[in-house]
Amino acid sequence: MPTSSSPAPQPTGGRQARWQPHNDRRRERIVTALIELIEETPMGVEVPMQQITERSGLSKSVVYRQFSGRDELDRRTRTAIGxxxxxxxxxxxxxxxxxxxxxxxxxxxxxxxxxxxxxxxxxxxxxxxxxxxxxxxxxxxxxxxxxxxxxxxxxxxxxxxxxxxxxxxxxxxxxxxxxxxxxxxxxxxxxxxxxxxxxxxxxxxxxxxxxxxxxxxxxxxxxxxxxxxxxxxxxxxxxxxxxx
CATH class of the missing domain: 1.10.357 (Tetracycline Repressor; domain 2)
Incomplete structure (x- = not known):
């Protein structure tokens, strides 16, 4: 039990809600980087994750935390292109x-x-x-x-x-x-x-x-x-x- 001087613990959902806009902006930044790289890459060649992290200006760990895997990143990118x-x-x-x-x-x-x-x-x-x-x-x-x-x-x-x-x-x-x-x-x-x-x-x-x-x-x-x-x-x- 928290004491009267201790702040009550925040629900996990509240913390997630506060971080959501920040994470949305990061995902948009990553997706934009991939779109730019697809335009520059020969037809049919997959863009490596390393290039995506470099173009987005984010660390590899940050990029990987924003998506469940490469499949989700590619799906979100196709939606953005559409x-x-x-x-x-x-x-x-x-x-x-x-x-x-x-x-x-x-x-x-x-x-x-x-x-x-x-x-x-x-x-x-x-x-x-x-x-x-x-x-x-x-x-x-x-x-x-x-x-x-x-x-x-x-x-x-x-x-x-x-x-x-x-x-x-x-x-x-x-x-x-x-x-x-x-x-x-x-x-x-x-x-x-x-x-x-x-x-x-x-x-x-x-x-x-x-x-x-x-x-x-x-x-x-x-x-x-x-x-x-x-x-x-x-x-x-x-x-x-x-x-x-």
Whole structure:
């Protein structure tokens, strides 16, 4: 029992809570170091822990205490890389500005530029899971799910006004567009003898994505104008849909 002059012992959980922000900053520092090193290391070569500790400026013992093992560090790093990717996609997917065609091109251009500018990071995503993923799912697969969720703001809005109100149908349509785009851009980025330039690729993929949306609209006897501002199109089609 503590005496009246002795401070009461603090619960372990309280001490952990106080140290949590400090440890979070250390983990972020280590993950950032690994991302930088992946960008500088030949494709497919694992970055040694020694290099990670040196780049992060932390001692080896500190680095090892922040993670349960190399697997957790790699998973957290893949999650951080995916966050950077989706942050760029979020900016491009601003549905408040631009027509359907402009938004599609802007978003696909963001995908093309990111994958082409960070081939080593994208390759790293392909070779293991992110945080919270099953061990047999690579981070690119979960990343496509995340991007599809963000893209659904565009697709489900249109799907609702053209009659595809079923969430599963809207999700399937979105994922089909995202998967087509990712697979095509990845193949193009790996090709040393590119038969198609960046702008041409963006235009082609935007055209394919538009064809999917347009096909759904026509199946429901509605006509979409790809050059009409998206918000105006949604307002117009919604008023038509609700008109007596």
């Amino acid at each position: 966050d950077r990717f989706t942050d760029d996609i979020d900016i491009a997917l601003d549905i408040s500005e631009g027509s359907i065609r402009v938004i599609l091109r802007r978003t696909i251009a963001a995908v093309v530029d990111w994958i082409d500018s960070h081939p080593r990071l994208y390759d790293f995503l392909r070779h293991g899971p992110a945080l919270g993923d099953p061990g047999d799912v690579d981070a690119v697969s979960s990343l496509k799910d995340r991007i599809a969720g963000r893209t659904r703001l565009l697709v489900s809005g249109l799907a609702g006004v053209v009659g595809v109100v079923d969430e599963a149908a809207a999700d399937t349509m979105t994922f089909a567009i995202v998967s087509m785009t990712e697979a095509t851009v990845s193949r193009w980025a790996r090709d040393r003898d590119r038969a198609m330039g960046r702008d041409e690729l963006v235009a082609e993929l935007a055209g394919y994505a538009w064809s999917v949306l347009d096909g759904v609209a026509r199946a429901h006897r509605l006509t979409l104008d790809p050059d009409e501002p998206l918000l105006a199109a949604l307002a117009r089609l919604s008023s038509v849909d609700t008109a007596p």
